[in-house]
Amino acid sequence: MDYRQAGQKWFLRIDKGEEVLETLAAFCRQKGITLGSISGIGAAGQITLGLFETKTKTYKATDLTGDFEITALTGNVTTKEGEVYLHVHATLSDIECRAYGGHLNKALISGTCEVVIDQVQGGIEREFNADIGLNLMKF
Ligand code: FE
Numbered sequence: 001m002d003y004r005q006a007g008q009k010w011f012l013r014i015d016k017g018e019e020v021l022e023t024l025a026a027f028c029r030q031k032g033i034t035l036g037s038i039s040g041i042g043a044a045g046q047i048t049l050g051l052f053e054t055k056t057k058t059y060k061a062t063d064l065t066g067d068f069e070i071t072a073l074t075g076n077v078t079t080k081e082g083e084v085y086l087h088v089h090a091t092l093s094d095i096e097c098r099a100y101g102g103h104l105n106k107a108l109i110s111g112t113c114e115v116v117i118d119q120v121q122g123g124i125e126r127e128f129n130a131d132i133g134l135n136l137m138k139f
Contacts (some may be wrong), residue, residue, distance in 0.1 A: 019108050035078060
């Protein structure tokens, strides 16, 4: 991974073999980024997407392996108990341009991944909501 800062935005290149969420979380911790938005594109070979089932309040995971374009990576940086918390969704396309999408649990980069983090000063905390079963933004 390498990066360049431009104003309040950070341009990241995540390299082959690196996992997107681990890399982004470590970067945010290192730079003290506690609030911001994430957008990106790239190519990944091993991906795990989740779907939150509201009835059971659990995530159903789906693994994808092969050549996939990350056609859209979108999400945000907040905190939970003061620690960096990423919430990222992704859409990926296969060789026939069929798209798969969901809550991103894992994406191992096979080519490159280009991410922009738009940092905002301040912070938003999350708190687990037992009714919903998710860590919601707390205002
Ligand atoms: Fe989600």
